[in-house]
Amino acid sequence: MNGKTRLLITWIIGIIIAIALPHFVGIVYTNVLVTFMMDATFALTINMLLGFTGLLTFGHAMFFGVGGYAAALALTHIPGFPLIGVIFFSAMAALLLGVLVAPLLARVTGTAFAMLTLAFGQLLYVICLKFREITGGEDGIAGYDTPPIHLGFVNIDITDPTNFYYFALVVLGLLTFFMWWLTKTPFGTVMIGVRDNALRVDYLGYRVKHTKAVVLIISGTVAGIVGGVYALFHNLVSTDGVLTIFVSFYPLMAAYIGGVASFFGPILGAAVLHILDELTSRYTERVDLVNGIVFILVVMYAPFGAVGIWWSIKARLFKKAN
Amino acid sequence: MNILETRGLYFDYHGLEVLFDINLQIEKGERHALIGPNGAGKTTLFNVIIGGLIPRRGHVIFKEHDITRATPHELFRHGIGRSFQITSTFTRQTPFQNIRSAILSKRGIRFNMWSLVDNLHDVTKETDDVLKRLNLYAERDFPASALSYGKNRSLEFGMAVASDPDLVMLDEPTAGMSRDETHAAVELIRTLTEGKTLVIIEHDMDVVFSLADRITVLHHGEILATGAPDDIKNNQQVKDAYLGETEV
Numbered sequence: 273m274n275g276k277t278r279l280l281i282t283w284i285i286g287i288i289i290a291i292a293l294p295h296f297v298g299i300v301y302t303n304v305l306v307t308f309m310m311d312a313t314f315a316l317t318i319n320m321l322l323g324f325t326g327l328l329t330f331g332h333a334m335f336f337g338v339g340g341y342a343a344a345l346a347l348t349h350i351p352g353f354p355l356i357g358v359i360f361f362s363a364m365a366a367l368l369l370g371v372l373v374a375p376l377l378a379r380v381t382g383t384a385f386a387m388l389t390l391a392f393g394q395l396l397y398v399i400c401l402k403f404r405e406i407t408g409g410e411d412g413i414a415g416y417d418t419p420p421i422h423l424g425f426v427n428i429d430i431t432d433p434t435n436f437y438y439f440a441l442v443v444l445g446l447l448t449f450f451m452w453w454l455t456k457t458p459f460g461t462v463m464i465g466v467r468d469n470a471l472r473v474d475y476l477g478y479r480v481k482h483t484k485a486v487v488l489i490i491s492g493t494v495a496g497i498v499g500g501v502y503a504l505f506h507n508l509v510s511t512d513g514v515l516t517i518f519v520s521f522y523p524l525m526a527a528y529i530g531g532v533a534s535f536f537g538p539i540l541g542a543a544v545l546h547i548l549d550e551l552t553s554r555y556t557e558r559v560d561l562v563n564g565i566v567f568i569l570v571v572m573y574a575p576f577g578a579v580g581i582w583w584s585i586k587a588r589l590f591k592k593a594n
Numbered sequence: 595m596n597i598l599e600t601r602g603l604y605f606d607y608h609g610l611e612v613l614f615d616i617n618l619q620i621e622k623g624e625r626h627a628l629i630g631p632n633g634a635g636k637t638t639l640f641n642v643i644i645g646g647l648i649p650r651r652g653h654v655i656f657k658e659h660d661i662t663r664a665t666p667h668e669l670f671r672h673g674i675g676r677s678f679q680i681t682s683t684f685t686r687q688t689p690f691q692n693i694r695s696a697i698l699s700k701r702g703i704r705f706n707m708w709s710l711v712d713n714l715h716d717v718t719k720e721t722d723d724v725l726k727r728l729n730l731y732a733e734r735d736f737p738a739s740a741l742s743y744g745k746n747r748s749l750e751f752g753m754a755v756a757s758d759p760d761l762v763m764l765d766e767p768t769a770g771m772s773r774d775e776t777h778a779a780v781e782l783i784r785t786l787t788e789g790k791t792l793v794i795i796e797h798d799m800d801v802v803f804s805l806a807d808r809i810t811v812l813h814h815g816e817i818l819a820t821g822a823p824d825d826i827k828n829n830q831q832v833k834d835a836y837l838g839e840t841e842v
Binding site: 456461462 | 667686706709712757
């Protein structure tokens with residue numbers, strides 16, 4: 273059995289498990305799985321910037337939030353708005369925000385980039401907090417109808433947790449596949465080049481700023497779609513839920529804990545965080561404290577995260593085998 | 595015909611004058627060396643030409659384009675390749691991936707988000723050809739950080755010439771190399787810049803005299819002499835200022 277068939281079999285088993293899972297774990301954990309998938313995909317969008325282009329962002333919640341608000345506003349004000357329209361609307365809103373902020377953000381690097389994303393993120397947070405007439409301020413927007421999936425003659429009601437799980441699985445799975453594909457294209461190699469040595473990339477004829485802007489816009493748009501899925505899932509979009517600094521930090525933690533050096537690391541990180549949440553909340557309310565300690569330990573002792581630990585184990589086994 | 599010209603370049607670092615009225619003329623197809631004692635302004639001149647330093651006065655002309663204020667990616671697209679004095683490759687990537695980045699850019703494949711890069715067989719083939727010419731094919735898939743110093747310098751040089759530029763600018767390509775490595779590097783530079791124009795900054799006089807068709811000597815920020823290697827060797831001014839110390 274060669275590597276390709278083994279990979280194919282792994283994927284088929286994975287997909288079968290993903291499809292079967294909600295029938296075994298019950299409604300509560302089906303919903304936990306949906307939150308996990310959203311966090312994981314959101315963490316992947318951050319890792320496109322952090323792990324693949326070398327850009328640390330503290331304000332990615334702005335894209336997530338704008339996507340969420342766009343979905344909520346469309347569903348509140350336009351009667352009978354279709355589901356595909358919600359996704360499209362979220363994407364377009366985040367894309368627009370990306371086109372607005374990317375030209376400025378692409379000019380700076382390092383700490384300045386991180387601080388500027390933080391500034392834009394907080395700016396949007398305050399704007400949404402103050403524009404009560406449109407955004408509902410702290411209370412947010414709630415109580416809109418969730419449209420069903422139209423499939424010709426049948427309508428699938430996604431307010432049912434299992435159905436929503438499948439809906440999220442397909443949408444977020446496609447987004448993940450798209451991001452993974454992107455890292456394997458020529459553009460993906462330019463992203464990695466910018467991370468490793470931006471000056472050399474410039475002398476090789478690539479426009480570094482344009483590249484960074486495009487990555488930012490793509491990453492933001494995908495984050496916006498995840499925000500739209502969030503709006504459909506929670507039926508509530510508020511500044512505290514989608515725009516606070518913690519919304520930006522959570523996927524960053526997931527990316528670091530899972531491993532920024534690999535594509536799938538952030539998914540693993542999101543899984544670790546969710547399992548940790550689940551376990552610690554049984555004993556204490558100080559979930560964030562435990563998360564924080566784990567984060568510090570990872571940064572200090574395993575800078576490449578869980579994936580990095582796995583790599584070093586594999587390297588050691590390989591040495592022993594030889 | 596001149597492929598590269600500097601016209602009346604003046605440059606100062608916040609008032610400290612470094613270059614005075616530099617008029618350099620590089621002919622198409624020649625191998626031109628810039629030499630001079632430490633502090634003569636060689637590296638500054640190099641950086642004014644292609645390294646992002648803007649002169650106080652004067653212009654840099656390449657193939658009839660004014661490139662005085664051109665950005666690095668514009669220089670590449672005009673057909674200029676450069677190497678760095680301190681090796682500046684993608685150390686976390688393999689030599690193959692390093693060279694492939696140059697090949698992709700040369701072919702204008704810069705924002706392609708739909709094809710898998712490993713499936714671009716033309717690009718793979720051309721990259722492999724370049725690696726073979728650089729004697730790096732055996733190290734094709736090692737991380738660049740694991741290569742020896744000499745191999746890394748070859749890769750550095752390779753990234754300057756992989757895109758088949760008209761003008762190759764090399765900043766001390768043999769710095770820090772052993773005698774044998776230097777010999778190999780000179781041969782490599784000679785074969786891979788065949789038919790191209792080469793401008794090289796170099797301290798090693800053996801390298802300079804075995805490689806260059808013409809030499810420009812810089813001294814205190816001014817051009818002291820320009821000419822064929824033999825003329826430079828016998829130039830009394832140059833001997834007094836520079837070569838005399840090293841006994842050529």
